[in-house]
Amino acid sequence: xxxxxxxxxxxxxxxxxxxxxxxxxxxxxxxxxxxxxxxxxxxxxxxxxxxxxxxxxxxxxxxxxxxxxxxxxxxxxxxxxxxxxxxxxxxxxxxxxxxxxxxxxxxxxxxxxxxxxxxxxxxxxxxxxxxxxxxxxxxxxxxxxxxxxxxxxxxxxxxxxxxxxxxxxxxxxxxxxxxxxxxxxxxxxxxxxxxxxxxxxxxxxxxxxxxxxxxxxxxxxxxxxxxxxxxxxxxxxxxxxxxxxxxxxxxxxxxxxxxxxxxxxxxxxxxxxxxxxxxxxxxxxxxxxxxxxxxxxxxxxxxxxxxxxxxxxxxxxxxxxxxxxxxxxxxxxxxxxxxxxxxxxxxxxxxxxxxxxxxxxxxxxxxxxxxxxxxxxxxxxxxxx
Ligand code: NAD
Numbered sequence: 001x002x003x004x005x006x007x008x009x010x011x012x013x014x015x016x017x018x019x020x021x022x023x024x025x026x027x028x029x030x031x032x033x034x035x036x037x038x039x040x041x042x043x044x045x046x047x048x049x050x051x052x053x054x055x056x057x058x059x060x061x062x063x064x065x066x067x068x069x070x071x072x073x074x075x076x077x078x079x080x081x082x083x084x085x086x087x088x089x090x091x092x093x094x095x096x097x098x099x100x101x102x103x104x105x106x107x108x109x110x111x112x113x114x115x116x117x118x119x120x121x122x123x124x125x126x127x128x129x130x131x132x133x134x135x136x137x138x139x140x141x142x143x144x145x146x147x148x149x150x151x152x153x154x155x156x157x158x159x160x161x162x163x164x165x166x167x168x169x170x171x172x173x174x175x176x177x178x179x180x181x182x183x184x185x186x187x188x189x190x191x192x193x194x195x196x197x198x199x200x201x202x203x204x205x206x207x208x209x210x211x212x213x214x215x216x217x218x219x220x221x222x223x224x225x226x227x228x229x230x231x232x233x234x235x236x237x238x239x240x241x242x243x244x245x246x247x248x249x250x251x252x253x254x255x256x257x258x259x260x261x262x263x264x265x266x267x268x269x270x271x272x273x274x275x276x277x278x279x280x281x282x283x284x285x286x287x288x289x290x291x292x293x294x295x296x297x298x299x300x301x302x303x304x305x306x307x308x309x310x311x312x313x314x315x316x317x318x319x320x321x322x323x324x325x326x327x328x329x330x331x332x333x334x335x336x337x338x339x340x341x342x343x344x345x346x347x348x349x350x351x352x353x354x355x356x357x358x359x360x361x362x363x364x365x366x367x368x369x370x371x372x373x374x375x376x377x378x379x380x381x382x383x384x385x
Contacts, residue, residue: 003208005255006147008134010171013244017175018135021050022057024171025090030131034088035063036079036103041095041137044181050094050135062086067095067102070159070269070276072152073116076102076109083110083130090131093169096190097141097150097276100134104149104167107132116151116160121363125164134169137178139229139242140190141276142197142250144172152270159266161362168254176236176243184230187242188333189277191226194246195306196280198222200259201252203291203298204367211256214248216305221245223306230333256367261287263364264377267355272343281335285326286384287368292319294370338385348385352378 012020025033033054041047042065054061064079083091083106091110093103105116111129119125134144143149147168152159182190198218201211222245228238261283268279292299300318303309308325309318329335338348356377359365365372372380 003210003255005210006165006168007251008145008169008172011145011174012172013174013247015175015177015240017173018050018178019053021092021133021135021173022054022059024173025054025059025133026057028131028170030090031059032087032089033059033061033092033133034083034086034090035061035092035094036067036106037063037065037094037099038067038069039065041065041099046094046137046178050092061092062088067099069096069098070152070273071098071102071105072154074154076105076116076151079106080109083107088130090133092133092135094135094137096136096138096186097143100136100141100143101149101151103134104132104143104169105151105162108166116162117153119162120160121163125162125166127166129166131171132167132169133171133173135173135175135178136243136246138182138186138190139176139179139239139246140194142194142246142253144169144174145247145250146254148254150266150276157270158358159270161266161364172247174243174247176240179239179243180233180236182233184233187233188226188230188335189275189281190246191222191229191242191277192281192284192329192333192335193277194218194242194249195222195226196261196284197249197253197258198245199284199288199302200261201249201256202302203295203369204253204256204259205369206367207256211252215252215256216301218245218249218252219302219305220307222249223308226329227332258364258367260291260365260368260372263359263362263368264355264380266362267358268338270358271351271355272338272341272348274341278335281330281333282338283384285323285330286380288326289323290372290380291369298369345385352381355381
């Protein structure tokens with residue numbers, strides 16, 4: 001079956017890409033943007049700078065800066081109201097995955113109405129809302145090039161996966177200079193998130209030759225640079241490679257889907273407020289060990305692309321090295337276990353069935369090379385603990 005590939009219409013990558021915003025909006029005839037961001041971006045001076053870039057192109061932007069990490073239905077409502085009551089012709093998601101995902105949701109809800117729950121998977125949201133311009137500041141989620149947004153329903157503690165062409169940004173400006181200020185903890189969490197996207201896209205049942213190319217290229221960039229960016233945030237070369245790697249990983253997984261790590265990660269995030277990248281990092285070694293026997297040759301390719309094995313290693317040796325690397329990475333990047341993170345053991349154990357049901361309902365585990373039953377997911381959560 002031919003692979004269907006969705007990408008932003010305009011993708012500008014490299015130092016200074018965000019300074020092109022005014023020119024690009026003018027070229028598209030867009031005059032009334034709403035910048036959707038968080039308070040950290042305001043405090044760091046990024047929003048003032050981007051408003052100046054727009055001003056010099058004769059564009060006056062309004063700002064909604066109340067987005068929160070891991071956005072919820074309630075956290076985006078004021079932004080939705082602002083779009084419904086205003087005269088905006090596009091939204092600019094500026095920040096990490098949380099503001100970009102908030103912008104995507106606001107672009108659809110503000111334009112078409114309804115509740116976020118109406119748009120969750122398995123519905124495909126292919127109708128277009130307001131044009132979305134995405135400017136990522138973490139290397140990261142890849143949300144700037146994905147047809148996905150993730151919004152938590154705080155009433156049911158469910159991270160709702162919403163996907164479709166309507167959530168694909170029209171423009172992505174990928175400027176690694178914006179990521180220099182990311183603190184080490186977030187550098188680690190977002191970097192492992194990107195690595196997980198690349199690995200899961202490569203082993204996904206929906207992988208295609210196109211997504212394989214993006215995923216392997218992403219792993220070659222992310223593998224050797226994650227530790228460097230974590231230990232020295234001012235390492236421009238490492239930051240640049242991480243940013244490009246995260247964007248390529250986003251292209252790969254948006255078109256090939258993520259798999260079991262993400263499926264099991266979302267319930268941990270929703271119930272216990274573990275940042276998305278961190279819950280992925282917790283799960284990556286355990287789920288990789290479970291999945292390797294189904295496609296050992298694919299995981300061995302990952303080990304070689306990340307740079308921990310080479311062409312002299314047979315698949316078994318490469319996969320042993322991959323497992324060692326993933327465990328070592330979690331130690332060096334100080335990724336806690338769920339217990340060390342402070343999750344209540346009784347609540348976690350009592351909640352396993354619900355988390356397994358949510359993981360399966362998200363659809364992601366179906367893309368895993370080995371599709372687990374609910375009982376196997378519960379056992380994997382226990383192993384993780
Ligand atoms: P985030 O956006 O939640 O940001 C984490 C923290 O880092 C925030 O406090 C933020 O203000 C800060 N930060 C961001 N950029 C910074 C910078 N340049 N300097 C200093 N601080 C900075 O984190 P994230 O990991 O980028 O995004 C996580 C969200 O993305 C989750 O909600 C997750 O579900 C979602 N996600 C979406 C997709 C997708 O395809 N849409 C994919 C993966 C994850």
